[in-house]
Amino acid sequence: MNKHLRSAFMKALAGCGAAVVLLTTAAPAPAIAANESAEVWLTDLSTGTRLAKQANLTFGPDDGAAGTSIVVDENTQYQQMDGFGASITDASAWLLNYKLTSAKRAEVMEKLFGQTGIGLSLLRQTIGASDFNWEIYSYNETAGDTAMNNFSIARDMPYIVPMVKQARGVNPNLKVMAAAWSPPGWMKKGQFPDAVHPMATGYLDPQYYGAYANYLIKFIQAYQGQGIPIYAISPVNEPGLQIKDYPTTYMSISDHNNFIKNNLGPAMRNAGLGTKIMAYDFNWDNVSFPDQALADPAVNSYVAGTAYHHYGGTPSAMTTIHDKYPNKDIWFTEGGYGSWNPSFNGMMREMIAVPRNWSKSYILWNLALDQNNGPTVLPNSINWGTVTIRSEAMDSVTYNDQYYAIGHFSKFVVPGAHRIASTGYNGGTLDHVAFKNPDGSKAIVVFNHGSASNSFKLVWNGQKISYTLKANSAVTFKWNNNGGSGTAGAVSLKASANGSFVSADNAGADPLVANRTAVGDWEKFRLVSNSDGTVSLQAVTNNKYVMADLNNGGRLIAASTAIGTWEKFYRADAGGVTTLRSAANNQYVTADLNLASPVLYANRATAGGWEQFAIASAP
Incomplete structure (x- = not known):
């Protein structure tokens, strides 16, 4: 560790405006309705606020009005992150x-x-x-x-x-x-x-x-x-x-x-x-x-x-x-x-x-x-x-x-995420960088290095959030592609245990089963972020919510018309994989290969390989 070169440290910020070159271009994201909800996490040292969750903000139609804009383009991707x-x-x-x-x-x-x-x-x-x-x-x-x-x-x-x-x-x-x-x-x-x-x-x-x-x-x-x-x-x-x-x-x-x-x-x-x-x-x-x-x-x-x-x-x-x-x-x-x-x-x-x-x-x-x-x-x-x-x-x-x-x-960018384009970076007092996680969620960190508050528009997919950030303050916005009704753009779930996609079509019935090699209509789900921090899944084909059926040992079935406790899951992401834990019985969802098909159940007290899934935007 070279602490004897520390006098050069402050020069390290001079290159922050370096140009970037496109690495890959992802397929266009599905159209998302207005009223997208974004988490807001703030650090404002002047008030003693440190990485504290604020009230969610809602994307609305961008009126095109002039002003400082930060535009996020998730279709322009750069390097894949190992983490922090x-x-x-x-x-x-x-x-x-x-x-x-x-x-x-x-x-x-x-x-x-x-x-x-x-x-x-x-x-x-x-x-x-x-x-x-x-x-x-x-x-x-x-x-x-x-x-x-x-x-x-x-x-x-x-x-x-x-x-x-x-x-x-x-x-x-x-x-x-x-x-x-x-x-x-x-x-x-x-x-x-x-x-x-x-x-x-x-x-x-x-x-x-x-x-x-x-x-x-x-x-x-x-x-x-x-x-x-x-x-x-x-x-x-x-x-x-x-x-x-x-x-x-x-x-x-x-x-x-x-x-x-x-x-x-x-x-x-x-x-x-x-x-x-x-x-x-x-x-x-x-x-x-x-x-x-x-x-x-x-x-x-x-x-x-x-x-x-x-x-x-x-x-x-x-x-x-x-x-x-x-x-x-x-x-x-x-x-x-x-x-x-x-x-x-x-x-x-x-x-x-x-x-x-x-x-x-x-x-x-x-x-x-x-x-x-x-x-x-x-x-x-x-x-x-x-x-x-x-x-x-x-x-x-x-x-x-x-x-x-x-x-x-x-806290918001998991391994496997890609840095994505956020423009409006050079000039002014707002520094920012954006990412897209493997599950399709987006996060952007914005910092105001100026001496006065700065108001700006965060623009994504034709929608905007207006925000004012005080001097020497940082904010992270994170959103999950939820539509205005609380449902999400289509995602797929792939079981880590067998590399197969989860389907809501089990020979014409509704129980979830991890046995598909490709994503079709029955393998698409809308991801819903609930106000209590849980998530829900809605099968695209039948518009039914996935529930942990406690009358059948916690079997997962896409059969509910509304979100209640049985339809809620606690989600945890790490290393590019996701675990889901039922809010109804506090048990992890498993694709246990010892079981038939395998049908998914919420019946495991701890999470291992069978309880891991990859969530990604569905084609």
Whole structure:
């Protein structure tokens, strides 16, 4: 983590107006009636309002009157999002594990990762020690052990692995990335000559390239053995950084490329690992390094894309790389905040600018730090955690501005969503970015970075919402394609258990069954958002509502003419899949393959693979 380049941070907003290039064009959305209802979530620091739900607003016909307009076009799609998150560093894990009671920890985890909280969907974990640790360590301190016979993640087992597991228990679709700050000290040359700092500074000795690749593979396998799949990996965090107080590793572009194409890439492929390799993983201010990495055909064949931090340069650097290598992904993997960049204004502007410049992610740094901005091996820390957990007491938790800023995105944009076009971005004081979730719902985040209130029209599908946003305030609108009568544009449901679409036609009767390979009329449903937070489904073909028939074991049947308790379901979305829980009996809807057809029932106390569905706009 390069806190010594923090003076360049405020320049990072200069690229927020970077042009974007069309990636894909989706099929036109079905026509939607007027009176569409949108949720409104507001942060207004002047009144102490933080990510608070306001009264829903209703889209009405756009009268075409002049004024500031933000136009959302869901048919113009850009990159697909992996999500939003933070890092459970050694410091964060220790505080979560030891400074919270089990009940309080469950509450905090739900507020961070749960559906009633902000639904964080990404973690970036450190491979060994970083600067926010009790001590510096690696997973193999046996010099010369190139076969990694003494490799062990035992140091992570008391509290780091358990906290990651608990987070994944709250959000089972939570993806985990990882980055190494340094190889073991015995693999390095030129490091700081102090036994107290065995991994600080220096570079990876070429004779240990193979051993280090093996080290990283052992880490991936060890975490997978703990039930924590590693989605992506960076071989070195911030290559080129040299600081004596914590693990850092100098890696030139030549060394970086040689290591990936001759060692790490082949070794991971031979090991049969599906973990992605992210190149670079450093600041925006060096465009040459990621460019040279992707320009090497061999490196390009092994890496999924490039990763970035915000301690120098501007977000437009990511668009520069995207435009040159449009088939490679981009991630933003570390954004630290502290006394040098404390403003909510800066946070919101950057979190909007990053996805607008093609990043699939926005990841904060420490998930939690204490009142002294630690624990840390740094002599002084000016970092802030997403939450503050006091270390001299129990169960003392403060949710900081970072929490609410990223919550404006993570709570409403699920993995698998696409960024979609929102125009009217350049000029004025309104920054915004819009997304379309896999289920067809839309979300847009708008921030007023000016010094006065700003009134605007949010225009979508020929409809508008008028809104006035105060200075230094953020708002997220989310809507689900509900028509004026409370019913929705047609959607389909696909059971994850067998990959089949749900149909309301069971040989001429009405019970729902997951056995169709394509979407026809009987496989289309209108999705209804009810005022109490539940949803209902209405079969398009017979216009009957789906009910959990408690007289028949909770069987789902499209047979009701009105919405009552039996026709209501609690919906939860994570990782591109949806679970439905009946409001009538509090049981999850299942497509149990052990049952005939399989007919859908609301009769499961917990949700697993059979209880997961993909909801998408129906053709």
